[in-house]
Amino acid sequence: MSGSTQSVAEQRYSPLYFLASLGAGGLVVTFFMYLMFWVPHPGQPVPVFEDILKYATSQDIIGQAMVAVAMLGIAFFAVLHYKSLIWNLRQLSAFKKSGAYDNIHGTNAESQMKALPLALAMAVNVGFILGLVFVPGLWSVVEYLFPLAIIAFVAIGVFAFRLLGQFFGRVLGDGGFDLKANNSFAQLLPAFALAMVGVGLAAPSAMSGTSWIVGTSVVLSTIFITAAVIITIVAMVLAVISMVQHGTNPEAAPTLMIVIPIVTVIGIAMMRMNHGLHTTFDVHGGAGETFTLLTKFLSVQVLFALLGVAILRRQKYVQTFLSEDGKRSAGSYALVCPGVALSVMLHFWVNKGLVATGLIAKFGVAYWVATAPALILQFAMILLVLKLNHMHFGRSSTPAATVPAE
Template identity: 45%
Template structure:
C-alpha cells in the first residue's frame, strides 16, 4: 500500500499520532522478548542474548523470538515512514493560514505531538540497535550520553512550544474554556512524560553513576512538569466537559490518562531501580507490586469511564468504522499499547516478584491471554484508521509504504 499524495482530510499535527502509535506497537512486541527471553546480567535483551536463546531454546521460544522481532521490524518501518510523511506534510502546512489560526487558540497544544513522537523515535531506535546490531551492547555506556543528549534536545523543543502556548494564554488570553471540553490539552504533558521516561532509561540501565544521576535529574524535571500541569489540565477539562458536555470528536482524549500513567509509572520504576542498582537503596518486592497495581487500577478506571462515554457518543461507529474522519482518532492507539505495556510490568515485575505465580505457568499465560487480545485489537484499529485517514491505495502485500512528495 502507499500513502496518498494529498491528505484525504485537512492536515494538522495530530497526524503525528499515527507515527507515535506505530512506534508504540513496535515497543509492544519488544515486551515479549524483554520479559520472556533470558538475558542474565543485562537489563534488556540484546542481539547476543537473543541469538543464544534462539539457538538453544525450544520451538516455542524460537517462535516467540521470530514473531516478536518481525513485529518490531514491521512497526518500526511504519513508524519511520509515517514520521517522514508527517514532516513532509507539516513543512507545507505550517505556512498556511490554518497553521497560524491553530497558534492562536486552544489547539496550539497539538504541536506537542511532534516532540512526543520524536521521543518515541529515540526509544524505537534504541530497541532496534539493541536487538539487531551485533556487539552494540558492549559499548552501550558510550551510547547512553548520546541518548540523554537526544532527549535533552527534544525536551528543549517541547519546552519552547509549551512556553509559547502558556505565555500567550496567560498574557494575551485567547484560551476558551467552553471549547476545552475534552482532555486534549493533556497531549502537552504526555510529551513531557515521554521525554521523562526516555531520560529514565539511561538512569536505570547505566552502571556509570554520573550517567545515572544525570538521567535521574532529567527524568525528575520532566516528570514534575508533566504531573503538575496534568493536574491543572485534568481539572479544567473535566469542569468544561461537565458544564458544556464532552466534544464528540475528542472523547478519546479521556483515555490519554492511560498512556500518561504508563510512561510516568515506568519512569518511576526505572528511577527506583537505578537507586537500588547503583546507590544501594533497596526497593522491596511488595512495594514494587503495590505501586504497579495502584497505577494499573487508575488506568482501568479511566479505561472504563472513557469506553462508556465513547460508546454513548457512538464514537467507534462514526469515527472508526463509520464515515466521519478525524486525525484525533489515532489517540485510540496509545491507550491500547500503554495498557498492554504496563500490564507486562505488573505481571513480570509485580506478580512474579511477590511470588504469586511462576513464569510460564498456566496462571502466567492466563494473565497474558487478554493482553494478546488487546494488542491484536489495537493493531486492527491502527490499520483501520491508517487505511481510512492516510492510505488511499492498496496494492499487493509486498508493496512498501511510499512517502508523499
C-alpha cells in the same frame, strides 16, 4: 497530485497525525515486551542481540516462533513508525505555510503541536530498541551511547518546553483560552510529550553502570516527569469543569483515555529510576513495593479506560469516526496509545509484580491467563492501526467527510 487521488490525511492535514507515528512506535514496544520478559538476559537489565540469538537456538519451535514474531513485529512497526514520522515532518513543513497553521495559533488547538516532540521522543526510544535487538555487540559500547541519548532527549525536551512556553505565554499573558471549548482532555497532550521525554531520560539510570550518568539521568528525568504531573493535574481540572457543563467534545472523546499512556510512561520512568538508585546508590526497594505501585497505576488506568469506553459508546464514536462511510478525524489515532500503554503496563504488572512477589509462577497457567489481556489488547491495537491507516492514508476517488481536529 490531484485532490481526487489524495489521501484523507493529505487533503486535511493536522499535527495530530504525528499520533499515527506514535502508535506504530508504541506497538514496537509491545513486541519488545516479549523479549524483555520471556528471554533470559543475565548480566544486563534488558535483552540484547546475543541473548536473543542464544535463546532462539536453544528453544523448541514455540520459543523460536515467539522470537520470530517479536523481531518481525519490531521491524515492521519500526519501519511504519519512521515512515509516518518522515511523512508528517514533510507535511508539517507545508502546513506551516498554509492558513490552516495560522488558524490553530491563538486557539486551544495550538496544543496539537506538542504531538511533534512526543513522536520525536518515541523515535529515539524505537531506535534504542532496534539497536538492542538487531545490533551485535551493542552492549559493549552502550556506556558511550547513554550520554548521546541524554543529549537527544534533552534537546527534544527543550523543544517541547519552548512550544509549551509559547502557548502558556499567550494564554497566561494575554488570555483568550476558550474554557467552553476545553471539554476534553486534549490539553493533556503537552503532559504526555514531557512524560515521554522523561521516560527516555530515565533509561540510562536503569541500564548504566556509571555513577554520573545514572545521577544525571535521575535528575533530568525527575524534572520532566514532575512537569508532566503538574500539567496533567491542572489540565484535567480545567477540562472536567468544562465537560460537566458542556458535555464531552465528540471528536476529542478519545482523549479521555490519554491518562492511560501518561501513567504507563511515568510508571516505567519511576521503575527505571528506582533500579538505578538501587544498583548505583544502594537505595533498596522490595518486590512488594513495586507490586503495590504498579497495582495503583493499573487501577487508575482501568478506571479511565472504563470512563473513556462509556463516553465513546454513548456518543457512538465508532459509528461516527471509525466506519468506512463515517467521518475522518486525525484524533482517532489517540485511541491507539491507551490500548498500547495498557498492554505494556499489564506486562510489567504480571512480571514485575505478580511473578516477582511469588504470587504466580512464571509461564504457568495463571501466568498466561494474566498475560492474555495484554496480548489481546496488542492484537486489537494492531488491527486498529491498520484500519486507521487504510481510512486516512488510503487513496480514494471519493474522499470521506473530514472534520477539523481539536
